[in-house]
Amino acid sequence: MDTEKLIKDIVKNVLQRLNSEFPKKQPEEKALALGPESIKLKTAQAVASDRKIVCSISVKHVHLCREHLDILYGKDYEPAILKELYQPGNYAYKETVTIVGPKLNALQNVRILGPLRSKSQVELAKTDCIILGIDAPVRPSGQLEGTTSCVLIGPKGAVYLKEGVIRANRHLHLSQEDADYFGIRDNDEVDVRVPGPKGLTFNNVQVRVSKDFLSEMHIDTDDGNAADVVNGTLVEIVNASCIAPIGPSTIADFSRIPPSIPDNSISVEITDPNILRNMNKAMEAGNVSSKVITDTGSYTGSAKTAKTVITVADLDNYKVSGINLTSDVILSPLARDEALARGIKIFG
Ligand SMILES: [Zn+2]
Structure with missing residues (x-):
C-alpha cells in the first residue's frame, strides 16, 4: 500500500470521528443564543455569530x-x-x-x-x-x-x-435560510456590528425576509463612510440591546450644546467646461495626480493621467463615431445630456 493512500485514509477516518463526536451546531441552537432569556446574560460579543453578512452601500x-x-x-x-x-x-x-x-x-x-x-x-x-x-x-x-x-x-x-x-432606514435583506439560521423574522429589528478600526454597531436595523432575497445589509453612504464599510464588507448580527435598551436620541440642555462650525461649503460636480479644460491641462502637465473619490468614499485610483474632456462644443466631432467612455474620457453632464438629445451614441 502506498504511503499517500494510507495518509488519506487516516485523515478521512479522523475527520469522520471528529464530526460524529462534535456534530455541527443546529439552527435551533443559534436561534436560542439570540433569544431574550440568554441575551440578558451575554455580552454583544458573546452572541455574535460566525455567519457573516455581506454589507453594501x-x-x-x-x-x-x-x-x-x-x-x-x-x-x-x-x-x-x-x-x-x-x-x-x-x-x-x-x-x-x-x-x-x-x-x-x-x-x-x-x-x-x-x-x-x-x-x-x-x-x-x-x-x-x-x-x-x-x-x-x-x-x-x-x-x-x-x-x-x-x-x-x-x-x-x-x-x-x-x-x-x-x-x-438601515435594513437587512435576509434569505429564508439565513433567517431560519438566526431565528429572526421579517420586520424584526437587530443590531449589526462592523469590525475594523472604525468599527461600530448599527442599531435599529430592520430585517426583511424573503425567499427571493440574498442576504445583504444596505446602509447609506454616510453610515458606510462612518464605519469604513465598502461594498462586500462582512458584518455580523449581534444584539447590543442586551447591554442597555436603545431609547430615542436626546439632546443636552441649551447651555451645554457645543456651537457648530459655520459651514457654507457646497460640493457639486464640475460642469463648467473651462474648469474642466484647465483641470485637464494641469493633469497633462503632470502636476496633478488625479484621485477619484467615488460615492462610497473610497479611493478608486491614483495616477498621473491625461484625460480627454468632452464638452458640448466638442460634440460635433463625435457625431459619426459616438463617444467611447473609457477611463480617460471625461464627459461633462451637460454634454452627456446634449449628446443623448442629439442621438450621439455613448458606449463603454
Ligand atoms: Zn435594500
Missing part, C-alpha cells in the same frame, strides 16, 4: 414610476440596464437624473434603479440632503407619506416630486 439613487420616466426621458422611453445588482431582479439603469432642492444646489448624474415602481422614490444620505437643503426623514422603502419634496430633471423634462425623498 446604497449610494444616492432614485426609483421612478412610469409616468415620471415619461416626463423625464420621453413617452414610453425604455431605459437600458447598466448593471445587475446583488438582489436578484434589481438593476442600475444607464440613465440618471439631476435632483434640485430649495437652495438650488443640484446633485447631478444620480442613478435610476430598476425595475420601475408604482411610486417614485428618492434615497439620499444626510450629506446629500444638506447639499440640497432638505430634511428627508428616515423611512423604510415605500413608506413615503409626508416625506420631503424635490425637483427631478431629465433630458426631456422636469418633475416636481411632492413627496418621496427619504433617507432609507
